[in-house]
Amino acid sequence: xxxxxxxxxxxxxxxxxxxxxxxxxxxxxxxxxxxxxxxxxxxxxxxxxxxxxxxxxxxxxxxxxxxxxxxxxxxxxxxxxxxxxxxxxxxxxxxxxxxxxxxxxxxxxxxxxx
Amino acid sequence: xxxxxxxxxxxxxxxxxxxxxxxxxxxxxxxxxxxxxxxxxxxxxxxxxxxxxxxxxxxxxxxxxxxxxxxxxxxxxxxxxxxxxxxxxxxxxxxxxxxxxxxxxxxxxxxxx
Numbered sequence: 219x220x221x222x223x224x225x226x227x228x229x230x231x232x233x234x235x236x237x238x239x240x241x242x243x244x245x246x247x248x249x250x251x252x253x254x255x256x257x258x259x260x261x262x263x264x265x266x267x268x269x270x271x272x273x274x275x276x277x278x279x280x281x282x283x284x285x286x287x288x289x290x291x292x293x294x295x296x297x298x299x300x301x302x303x304x305x306x307x308x309x310x311x312x313x314x315x316x317x318x319x320x321x322x323x324x325x326x327x328x329x330x331x332x
Numbered sequence: 333x334x335x336x337x338x339x340x341x342x343x344x345x346x347x348x349x350x351x352x353x354x355x356x357x358x359x360x361x362x363x364x365x366x367x368x369x370x371x372x373x374x375x376x377x378x379x380x381x382x383x384x385x386x387x388x389x390x391x392x393x394x395x396x397x398x399x400x401x402x403x404x405x406x407x408x409x410x411x412x413x414x415x416x417x418x419x420x421x422x423x424x425x426x427x428x429x430x431x432x433x434x435x436x437x438x439x440x441x442x443x444x445x
Contacts, residue, residue: 221375222375260435260436260437261376261433262435266432274432276432309375309376311376320366320378321378322375323368323377324375325373326375
């Protein structure tokens with residue numbers, strides 16, 4: 219069964235450092251998403267991406283965050299200058315297309331900011 | 333605005349007994365509702381979905397859920413729990429064409445022998 223693959227599974231970084239989380243969505247999917255879950259809290263929507271541009275973003279997704287699909291297969295989330303409160307599990311998801319309303323999620327990347 | 337409330341943070345059952353995980357939702361529109369499961373170190377896996385067809389929805393691994401509009405509920409059930417069902421379960425609502433899913437806080441299902 220096709221999978222969404224995320225790397226790294228766990229990353230520890232110092233406050234102020236840049237972090238890039240990588241995702242390989244399912245190959246024929248067109249819509250891509252990042253969600254995050256801070257420990258003990260709900261899974262929250264960050265951003266959706268379609269046709270090489272952001273289609274929707276939450277208020278969490280401020281100027282410190284960016285997304286990119288650099289090569290047609292990877293989908294990355296960059297945090298420019300990490301803060302302690304960025305510590306969370308970050309989930310990537312993808313969806314086939316209009317009418318296909320099921321998101322397939324990856325296993326997540328746990329980010330710990332010290 | 334849409335929201336989801338999962339009424340129990342933890343549910344403990346014995347193997348072979350029924351499972352009930354409760355979920356209530358709030359939505360301004362006709363919602364789509366989902367249950368996802370997360371096993372340790374695994375991604376969020378779709379169990380089942382409701383999208384305005386039959387109100388009783390059957391999913392994978394013997395799970396099912398019933399959409400009750402009058403009660404704004406979408407409880408997840410299984411007749412007989414298995415040890416492998418131990419995981420965290422998320423009730424999810426979407427009302428805007430699937431771009432933004434709103435998750436509940438999750439219910440941890442514990443299954444004892």
